Amino acid sequence: DAGVTQSPTHLIKTRGQQVTLRCSPKSGHDTVSWYQQALGQGPQFIFQYYEEEERQRGNFPDRFSGHQFPNYSSELNVNALLLGDSALYLCASSPYPGLPYEQYFGPGTRLTVT
Amino acid sequence: EDQVTQSPEALRLQEGESSSLNCSYTVSGLRGLFWYRQDPGKGPEFLFTLYSAGEEKEKERLKATLTKKESFLHITAPKPEDSATYLCAVQAGWGKLQFGAGTQVVVTP
Numbered sequence: 001d002a003g004v005t006q007s008p009t010h011l012i013k014t015r016g017q018q019v020t021l022r023c024s025p026k027s028g029h030d031t032v033s034w035y036q037q038a039l040g041q042g043p044q045f046i047f048q049y050y051e052e053e054e055r056q057r058g059n060f061p062d063r064f065s066g067h068q069f070p071n072y073s074s075e076l077n078v079n080a081l082l083l084g085d086s087a088l089y090l091c092a093s094s095p096y097p098g099l100p101y102e103q104y105f106g107p108g109t110r111l112t113v114t
Numbered sequence: 115e116d117q118v119t120q121s122p123e124a125l126r127l128q129e130g131e132s133s134s135l136n137c138s139y140t141v142s143g144l145r146g147l148f149w150y151r152q153d154p155g156k157g158p159e160f161l162f163t164l165y166s167a168g169e170e171k172e173k174e175r176l177k178a179t180l181t182k183k184e185s186f187l188h189i190t191a192p193k194p195e196d197s198a199t200y201l202c203a204v205q206a207g208w209g210k211l212q213f214g215a216g217t218q219v220v221v222t223p
Contacts, residue, residue: 004157031209033209033210033211035211035213040215041215041216042118042201042203042213042214042215042216043158043201043203043211043213044213045210045211045212048208048209048210050209055208055209056207056208056209056210058210088155090157090158092211094209097208097209098208098209099145100145100146100163100165100205102146102148102160102163103148103160103209103211104160105150105157105158105159105160106157107156107157108155108156108157110155
């Protein structure tokens with residue numbers, strides 16, 4: 001049973017560019033959440049997708065957007081990259097978000113903005 | 115606003131030296147408290163879910179407990195392979211997890 005997968009593993013971008021990160025949830029899960037983790041900090045919630053709609057959003061600017069596809073996979077897009085966007089981006093999946101099920105995390109994408 | 119505070123920030127233990135990590139939280143309507151383990155450069159690995167005060171969960175050398183204001187993760191007779199950052203998170207509403215900054219644990223032989 002494949003767990004949560006993310007691609008790419010690492011990415012280097014230049015300030016002002018745009019980036020797309022991808023996530024496939026664990027089998028049987030239909031909810032995908034995205035988190036940003038800066039070095040030495042805990043993950044910060046970006047947003048959550050369920051039934052192809054953004055259901056909840058954290059304190060992140062509109063430069064951060066996402067999408068969920070019919071097969072439950074998801075993309076995170078970040079426009080106009082800033083140096084401060086350098087972080088580990090984590091995708092987590094779970095069953096129906098209305099109940100406190102545990103979220104399973106992927107290995108993350110390390111984004112470096114230069 | 116929901117808050118999660120973990121202490122200590124770092125912990126250095128000798129192999130076999132038991133200790134406890136603390137997670138204190140302020141949240142309106144706790145639905146679940148989660149413990150994760152994270153190795154450097156990797157995604158968090160799920161350990162436990164606790165739902166109500168008084169609940170306890172165990173897995174190998176780890177035991178998690180929950181009160182109305184805090185949770186403890188007890189590490190009994192740790193081994194070097196228990197070295198990791200341990201993260202605590204709370205869920206109050208629809209799916210969002212609020213994480214603490216974590217406790218970095220190093221276990222030396």
